[in-house]
Each structure stands twice: as C-alpha cells, then as structure tokens.
Amino acid sequence: MKDISATAPTAEFIDVEMQGRSAIIRLNRPELRNAMNDQMRQELIAAFEWADRSPEVRAVVLTGAGKGFCSGGDIGGMRERLNVPQGDVAYNGWNRQKQTHRGVAAIHGCTKPVIAAVNGAAFGLGLDMAMACDFVVAVDGAKLSMSFLKRGLVSDGGGMYFLPRRVGLSRAKELILSSRVVLADEALSIGLVDRVTSADDLINTCMAWAEELTQGSPAAVALTKSILDKTFESSDDEVFALGRQAQAICYTTKEHRESIEEFLNKADSKA
Structure with missing residues (x-):
C-alpha cells in the first residue's frame, strides 16, 4: 500500500488508499451503512477530484466500509426536511440536489476507469453512485434496489439516466416503479452489474480488472x-x-x- 497522506484529501467519512496504480475510495460510515450526508458528499467530490488530477492514479475503485456499499441518503437529512419551514423546503432541496449531482458527475466524469466494488446493499442513491461508475462488481448475495418511490421520491442521483443504459428502458421502468430488491445473481443476468464474486475476492478482483483497463496511455x-x-x-x-x-x-x-x-x-x- 502506497503512502499518499501528503497528497490525498483528509476526510472524516471518506478513506483513500493506493494499491498499485489504483486508488481505493471507501465510503466510511459503516455504522449507518455508509448513508450519504452533506459532509460526505463534499468529501467524495474532493476525493474524486484528487484522483482525477493525480498522475499516479490510473484507475479508481469505489467501495464501502463494513457490510454495505451505501444505503442511500442519510435519514438525518430526511428528518431535517420535515422540520424546515414550508417556504424553504424547495430551495433547500434544490441546493442539496446540486451537491448530489456534483458528486455523481465527479464519479461519472472521472478521466480514469472507475469500478464500483459493491460489497453489500446498494439502495437508492447508493445504487445510483454504483451505476455512475464505468463498471460494477458485486459480492454474492448483494442487494440492490431503486428504492426512491417507497419514500415518495424520484431517483435523484442519475439513476434515470444510467439505469436504462444498463438494462434497457422497459426493465428500468420496472425496477424503478416496483422499487423491488434485486440480488446479485439476477443483477448480473440483466446487466445491472458486470461481475459477481465472493466477499473475500472483491477488492482483488477489482484491482486485477483495473490493471487490465490501464494498459493504454x-x-x-x-x-x-x-x-x-x-x-x-x-x-x-x-x-x-x-x-x-x-x-x-x-x-x-x-x-x-x-x-x-x-x-x-x-x-x-x-x-
């Protein structure tokens, strides 16, 4: 593991490390299944911007700490929204969405190959972020869901753009409108993920694939x-x-x- 402490951004909820020529960016709120809050969004943007401009980084692997990839938006933000004066709800939501989209754009627009290492559940925004990556590798038994409609919401992290490109329009509508949970094996069969592996082999599988993808200039x-x-x-x-x-x-x-x-x-x- 390479010491990158001098160049990588410091963060509370995002860990960054190098393995070979690949940077591992790890969502690090395992006690909340890596749910995204405002600070985590900013730290994620900073981590991807660092990886994008760093010549020593040739590929990026995005994963989660603990047993889950990302459970979506933080429930604390939902509680805050219920307590905000009615006249401020729309603008506050618009502003927060702006930051969410900056984060997704940083993932999708990265000039290096990006692999999502889905180490567990990826729900809502978590699944949106995984699909923003170039490739998705999931562990056996991983659960994925476009869960937004269960909360009376639409997919806000790019899922309505990325999902039809992965699984086709009709199936994308079915997955979004039903909000059903898809297990890793089905996700592989419909193209929602690209590879399935064991939990023990997840990072090594992603590292090996990243190395294959960085042979060109x-x-x-x-x-x-x-x-x-x-x-x-x-x-x-x-x-x-x-x-x-x-x-x-x-x-x-x-x-x-x-x-x-x-x-x-x-x-x-x-x-």
Whole structure:
C-alpha cells in the first residue's frame, strides 16, 4: 500500500488508499451503512477530484466500509426536511440536489476507469453512485434496489439516466416503479452489474480488472471514455468528429510516439 497522506484529501467519512496504480475510495460510515450526508458528499467530490488530477492514479475503485456499499441518503437529512419551514423546503432541496449531482458527475466524469466494488446493499442513491461508475462488481448475495418511490421520491442521483443504459428502458421502468430488491445473481443476468464474486475476492478482483483497463496511455483512455459516454446522445457525425479531435491529440503524446518508434524498430530489425 502506497503512502499518499501528503497528497490525498483528509476526510472524516471518506478513506483513500493506493494499491498499485489504483486508488481505493471507501465510503466510511459503516455504522449507518455508509448513508450519504452533506459532509460526505463534499468529501467524495474532493476525493474524486484528487484522483482525477493525480498522475499516479490510473484507475479508481469505489467501495464501502463494513457490510454495505451505501444505503442511500442519510435519514438525518430526511428528518431535517420535515422540520424546515414550508417556504424553504424547495430551495433547500434544490441546493442539496446540486451537491448530489456534483458528486455523481465527479464519479461519472472521472478521466480514469472507475469500478464500483459493491460489497453489500446498494439502495437508492447508493445504487445510483454504483451505476455512475464505468463498471460494477458485486459480492454474492448483494442487494440492490431503486428504492426512491417507497419514500415518495424520484431517483435523484442519475439513476434515470444510467439505469436504462444498463438494462434497457422497459426493465428500468420496472425496477424503478416496483422499487423491488434485486440480488446479485439476477443483477448480473440483466446487466445491472458486470461481475459477481465472493466477499473475500472483491477488492482483488477489482484491482486485477483495473490493471487490465490501464494498459493504454492516460490520454487515450480519458479521451475514449469521454467519447463513449456521449454516444447514446450523439449522432454518428458527432462521434466521428470527436474521434478525429481525440486522435489528433493522441498523435502528439509521448506514449504514442514511443509505441510507434518501438514498433518501427522491430519492423526494421526483421527486414
């Protein structure tokens, strides 16, 4: 484990550590199943911004401390909302949602591959955050639920964007409207998660996969992610244009030049 104490942000509810070239960002409120409060949201944003700008970080694994990944929003915030004067409820909610969306955007917009290591229950906002990652690995028996409608709410962490892209529109509607619990094996079969493993192997599985995903140059990986994340909303011409721009940038990188020089030297030696 690499000591990153000098560069990683300090936090009360988020732990950060390095294993090889990957940063593990761990939600750390295990006594509350890692429920998200306002401070935790800010710390999560800071952790992902740090990982995104740090050249030593090539991939990120997001997981939870204890037996759960994230149970959703903190119940304390719900209690506060009931006690707020009626005229302030909407604005306060809008402002809090703004921070929630900043956190989800920091995960989804990270220029490095991000893997959710779902070590237990992922409900509501917890599942939204897992789906904001590029890949989702869940432990056997993990429970996942789009539980918002049980509280008279809509999915507020990007689930209505991410879920249809993972499981299709009709199934996304069914999972959201029913709020039912999906176990890891079913989640794998419908594409809600990408891999299922044992609790003992979860982090090692994610670390090994992260290493596979970081073989390319950082620039090529970042540019590829940014284009793929736009493909469902873009026309073919728009994707081609983005690809041209990205390729022009890649032509200038040291990784590309070194790779081409190595390839040409091998070719010349065989001639």
